Amino acid sequence: MQNSESVVTPWEVRGEIDYDELIRQFGVEPLTEDLIVKLERHAGFRHILLRRGMFFAHREFGDWMKSYENGVKATLYTGRGPSGNTHLGHLIPWIFTKYLQDAFDADLYFQLTDDEKYLFNQDLTTEEIAKYTQENILDIIAVGFKPKKTKIFTNLTNSRPLYNIAVKVAKHVTFSTAKATFGFSDSSNIGMIFFPAMQAAPCFLPQYLEGKDSHVLIPCAIDQDPYWRISRDVAPKLGYRKTAGIFSKFIPGLGAGGKMSASMPETAIFLSDTVEQATKKVKNAFTGGQPTIKEQKEKGGDPDACVVYAYLFSLFDEDDASVAETCRACKSGERMCGTCKNRLAEKVAAFLEEHQEKREKAKDIVEDFMLKE
Numbered sequence: 001m002q003n004s005e006s007v008v009t010p011w012e013v014r015g016e017i018d019y020d021e022l023i024r025q026f027g028v029e030p031l032t033e034d035l036i037v038k039l040e041r042h043a044g045f046r047h048i049l050l051r052r053g054m055f056f057a058h059r060e061f062g063d064w065m066k067s068y069e070n071g072v073k074a075t076l077y078t079g080r081g082p083s084g085n086t087h088l089g090h091l092i093p094w095i096f097t098k099y100l101q102d103a104f105d106a107d108l109y110f111q112l113t114d115d116e117k118y119l120f121n122q123d124l125t126t127e128e129i130a131k132y133t134q135e136n137i138l139d140i141i142a143v144g145f146k147p148k149k150t151k152i153f154t155n156l157t158n159s160r161p162l163y164n165i166a167v168k169v170a171k172h173v174t175f176s177t178a179k180a181t182f183g184f185s186d187s188s189n190i191g192m193i194f195f196p197a198m199q200a201a202p203c204f205l206p207q208y209l210e211g212k213d214s215h216v217l218i219p220c221a222i223d224q225d226p227y228w229r230i231s232r233d234v235a236p237k238l239g240y241r242k243t244a245g246i247f248s249k250f251i252p253g254l255g256a257g258g259k260m261s262a263s264m265p266e267t268a269i270f271l272s273d274t275v276e277q278a279t280k281k282v283k284n285a286f287t288g289g290q291p292t293i294k295e296q297k298e299k300g301g302d303p304d305a306c307v308v309y310a311y312l313f314s315l316f317d318e319d320d321a322s323v324a325e326t327c328r329a330c331k332s333g334e335r336m337c338g339t340c341k342n343r344l345a346e347k348v349a350a351f352l353e354e355h356q357e358k359r360e361k362a363k364d365i366v367e368d369f370m371l372k373e
């Protein structure tokens with residue numbers, strides 16, 4: 001999607017995003033209360049990412065749940081492009097994927113696009129990408145996926161099944177469609193042009209490997225949707241089911257505007273950050289506060305413009321009464337930004353400590369999670 005203020009593509013997210021407009025432009029459906037109620041019934045509780053509207057759109061999510069109710073194997077597919085350390089934004093779809101895996105006892109296929117990051121990035125060597133791939137895998141395992149039901153794979157090491165599917169996908173996608181969907185140009189290298197077929201391939205991998213029907217749901221942020229448009233168009237031509245999708249908004253960076261992005265490390269919380277580093281970033285975060293304490297007391301702050309509030313609201317404060325009170329106290333001028341920053345810093349610190357402990361433990365069980373072809 002592109003207009004004068006914002007850009008949302010798989011490689012670039014910038015500007016003020018109007019998510020209702022994005023729903024219209026991408027042709028996805030809003031996630032309705034009916035679907036959330038149904039999901040909640042399967043899961044046993046309503047996840048904070050649903051309660052606070054982070055997951056906001058879908059493609060045929062209702063049909064996917066119906067397939068499960070009719071006895072079709074529930075399967076999930078998500079992924080990561082290993083171009084650096086994992087940050088909190090990447091974790092949003094993965095935390096939600098775990099919720100879905102638990103709710104539907106689903107198999108999970110997890111792709112690492114080590115080829116993508118080499119083809120699209122001028123500066124990264126294959127050795128650096130291989131190192132990030134191993135690091136990212138530890139973060140993925142630390143999320144808590146079920147080892148017996150999770151298959152992690154990388155495009156460069158598991159190319160045999162993926163390439164077999166990708167050539168079939170690629171044969172049905174013209175250069176003109178790829179250009180219109182992904183914005184390729186004459187200066188794009190030919191690897192970039194083929195790559196969408198590699199990201200589409202896992203949509204069909206469960207059926208390819210297991211030879212039986214399964215309905216695949218893709219949880220991810222909305223930037224990845226262009227791939228699913230291609231894979232859904234191609235699916236019937238290859239005799240596969242179309243994938244369903246469930247899409248999140250972006251968690252912002254800690255600066256003024258824009259999603260959390262590894263390209264702006266001072267405004268991103270990496271899962272490898274020390275508590276001291278993360279605390280410093282939170283303390284420097286952009287808030288909706290007034291320039292002086294006097295003005296804050298007189299005029300109050302603006303939670304809607306505040307990234308500290310956005311983090312508490314979207315992910316870190318589960319308690320509805322507590323977030324409502326934060327919002328009220330900020331607007332009325334009773335609460336100063338330092339109080340919210342301290343609160344968030346504490347929550348982030350607790351989260352990082354727990355994650356890093358699980359990450360250490362993950363080192364011993366990596367092999368249990370890797371795809372065996």
Ligand code: TYM
Nearest residue numbers: 078079080081089090092093111220221224250251259260
């Ligand atoms: P990557 O590594 O850029 O992102 C990994 C996942 O994180 C999501 N994401 C975010 N979500 C919320 N807030 C943010 N600030 C934020 N930044 C990134 C992305 O949407 C993605 O879900 N090409 C892909 C890798 C991939 C993939 C997939 C992703 C391969 N197959 C299937 C999702 C589903 C990539 O580079 O993602």
